[in-house]
Amino acid sequence: MVINGRVYLYIFVAGEEEWLPVQGIDSLVTELSNTHCCYPGQDPDCQAISMTIFAYETGHSASKSHIFLSEDGGYTFTPLKLSPEVHGVLLGVYNFVSLSQIGILINHTQSGREGKRGGAYFTYTGGNMSNMYSHISMGFHLKSTGGPDVRSIQHPRLWGFTILWTKDTLLISSNNGLLVEPVTVQPSQVPPRTSHSFPGSGLCHVVTSNSEIAVLTQDHQLFHGSLDMVSRTMVHIGENGHQKGLCNAVLMFDKVGMLTVLSPVPTNSSSAYNFQKCTFNVQWLLMDIWPFLQECPVEILKGHFHNKIHYIDMQQKLNLSAMFVPKPGTGAFPVVTVSNPHVLAFEAKITEGGYTHDRNTKYSLHMQLLQQCFSGMADPHFSDTFPSGGMSVLTVDIPNKGACCIDMHPLSALIKVGCPPTKHIKVFKNTTACSKGLFNQGTLQDNFTYSISHNLYDPNFLATPQLGQSDLEVLYEYNELGCPVLLYYDTPWLPVLELWENNTFVEYVSADFVVFEVNGMYNYDYLLTAAEANCISQPQNWTALIQKQDSPNPHTAWSRMNYESCKNHDGPKLVSPSAKYQILAQNKKNKITFSHYNGFYIFKVIVVDKLYSYCELSATVSVYVTGALPKTFLHAWTMLTAFLTIILIAILMGYLLHKLSLMKKSPKVKVF
Incomplete structure (x- = not known):
């Protein structure tokens, strides 16, 4: 938590609370950012992602701003320096896990010239901040008449979806900021006093789930959309012009297709507040829209690899599969993408796999994933160096599937090119x-x-x-x-x-x-x-x-x-x-x-x-x-001489004894 420019760590254990100043930050900061890894299990790489925190100061020249990195959950920080060649105002620092990069949001727009086109962009770096200037995103328009505050949401499954919004602008990227586009309203459903360039009247709240996004505007208009790899369009699903204070409400997705608005209601008798809970069944609301929206073009899309972390070790391959059933006549087929092609390559093919009970054709999607530098599919300079590995997200989705495919979420998996922890x-x-x-x-x-x-x-x-x-x-x-x-x-x-x-x-x-x-x-x-x-x-x-x-x-x-x-x-x-x-x-x-x-x-x-x-x-x-016998301390030549001497003495003694025995046995001869 940042308090008066200082960062403190709040610890609450066994009923005891403690505030500790963190170590390593020697200047004032204004923001903290963190990407939380929500994959199930106790994977060490996922835990390491959640323990990575950035502390930084916004609103100043990027090259002079202070950025600090913690890899232990905020206990200690180390300083990071941006290249002096980076020009513009620092707006944010992001951990783009599925790109294996740190993203720095820079705004070139000068004060009083918010309308300058292409004023904002992301610049990227891996482990070496000095190389970051060579990798930048496409520019985009980031307008804010209410101040420089930029809010952001990163997808909880690390898919690469990044949502940026101010009071006057709503932008979305499906590829970690490499291409940032404005969100628009479906042309046939533009409500009164709202332009196609969403939102027009100013934003109050933006909320996302794994596959959905909802927006509440200041004039109490409610919009809904799907996180689609292609579409950037939302649908107007309702409004409430009578109830006041909705900008103080909280939006959240309870489950797929169920949106809850929780708003405080003051009481007349005391200073306490009651809370009004309003739950929307988004699927029903979408079905009531006229003219009718496009139906979901696919009946089934599933794969056992979904929502898991998979590992590819050195020179290994990973085989995954999915099954899908398109509706007859739609021609809908899935598209396979990887968020970090510098690290991960793949080959995919589709085969027919039988029929459903309704006699619709079932298809199987077979994917083989491997490390890009060993794939032979890309220029050697395109691939990241093999000693370090990296991360990428594999996504299987139906492009342009429409707003009604609420429960037909994309299939995704986090692929770590690196060491399997087991x-x-x-x-x-x-x-x-x-x-x-x-x-x-x-x-x-x-x-x-x-x-x-x-x-x-x-x-x-x-x-x-x-x-x-x-x-x-x-x-x-x-x-x-x-x-x-x-x-x-x-x-x-x-x-x-x-x-x-x-x-x-x-x-x-x-x-x-x-x-x-x-x-x-x-x-x-x-x-x-x-x-x-x-x-x-x-x-x-x-x-x-x-x-x-x-x-x-x-x-x-x-x-x-x-x-x-x-x-x-x-x-x-x-x-x-x-x-x-x-x-x-x-x-x-x-x-x-x-x-x-x-x-x-x-x-x-x-x-x-x-x-x-x-x-x-x-x-x-x-x-x-x-097996080593005790060493002797006698010299080898001495031992050999003594051994030979003993043998000679034994031979001599044998000879002498033999002569003596012969002398005793010899008979005496008498001569006449």
Whole structure:
């Protein structure tokens, strides 16, 4: 909430209320804007949309206005700067989710020249505000004789419908402001004193539902329309010239086709107010209009994908379908659109699918959706870059279906080109230390700890011995790690990764991945060198990447966002072909080798292949290495010399004993 230019957060928990000033806003603001995601379920992307809030100051030069962004529901804000090349007055900031853009509403109209054509427009930006000036909408006329206040409504299902209105203007866009058009009144139903250029007498209220829009004017005229991808026409459905104070009323859609007007009525005996509730059945009102309105040209339009969030991961495809039945002779067929063609491409085809009980033909609409940059349907410069993904809304609707199709709403779904929230990886465990009897689960669960020698770990993860540090005691987290994988020190190991979605196994991961020991142990190595891995450029390594970080953190030092393959000709020159190659993959020969050591390792595995998935796939696995006999402290040559000496002494002793035995057995000969 904005109070005297300052933003406060109101918290009410367990009967206690608290007002907290937000963090990060250092100048006065006048407006807050937010797009609320209304899709069912607890989808994390939907929650992130609802947590995004803009705070800004209107009525001043756009390039000098202060804009602040919060991504945590309003607790903290960060400043955003507009390009100095943007000229005009800032009127609003919008989160156009289905376009994966931030929209800035700018007005070029000067004071006293509200009638200047094309004075307002939207300018767009993604994550980088400095690039926003290169993407602007078509200009449109935004007139207001009662002040600069511009009100707006964004569709709750994020379809891209945006409604802008002032006291004198009602505008609508079905594509996130790229094309903004004025709303008109159906020519045959223009009421007295109302022009075709709606509304003429000034607006009081504008309200929308998922598929409808209603308007109440200052002279108590009531209009209704459908949110159609083509039509911008509304129908006059009633008026009330006797009741006063309707501009203080509240309009709302209770359900499809049912519009309620709730107005306060003062009482004579006290200062309290009563409320008068008036409910309109819009369908009945439309049927009474003369001349008759066009009938709805379609009987059935349905699809199971409607009102859901769907995900498309890297290089995957999504197949959806819908069923529709047009009325005979109307020739009505649905149109498929996507709100963000830079991210999402599709192919659609229609097939006949039988007949209804009335012998009307049923049709099936089959749609295949895929990422635009992998579709081959558009110029490469048209597609958004693949590492970031994006959002788009798929809509299936009957164009120009008329005002009577109240209950025949468009089919829509929010398509996220990105990481499905239920996708994760696991490390396959073939043989564990528990199954071989080295440990039992009870021991590992009972606050089991183990020690790492001071000369085997580096807390800075740079594989450098640290002088003066003590041995490290580690608590074994059994709930997270389970039983450790059993390995033998002289057998190279390659982790086998499994891809899962929810509780369903998908495939074995063939992508490139890296590992590090979470406690900083470095007494392990890799089987291949850069030369043996056929590297063309110098491969990345943990030490170099961690040293580049301002705050060294191995969990973020190496990821799919900064991974570069050494098979890239444009990479850094291969100057150390003998350097160890630290990237692993299921179909490659590189493996992890262990030193002469028995003990635990806790490895974190991170998939770094850019083209495998949008997900930051990682897993933690414990291994127990065994089989290393205790080391001897005698030199090998000394042992060999001692061994040979013992053998020679044994041979000599055998020879001497044999000679002595022969001398004892020899008979004495007497000579005469």
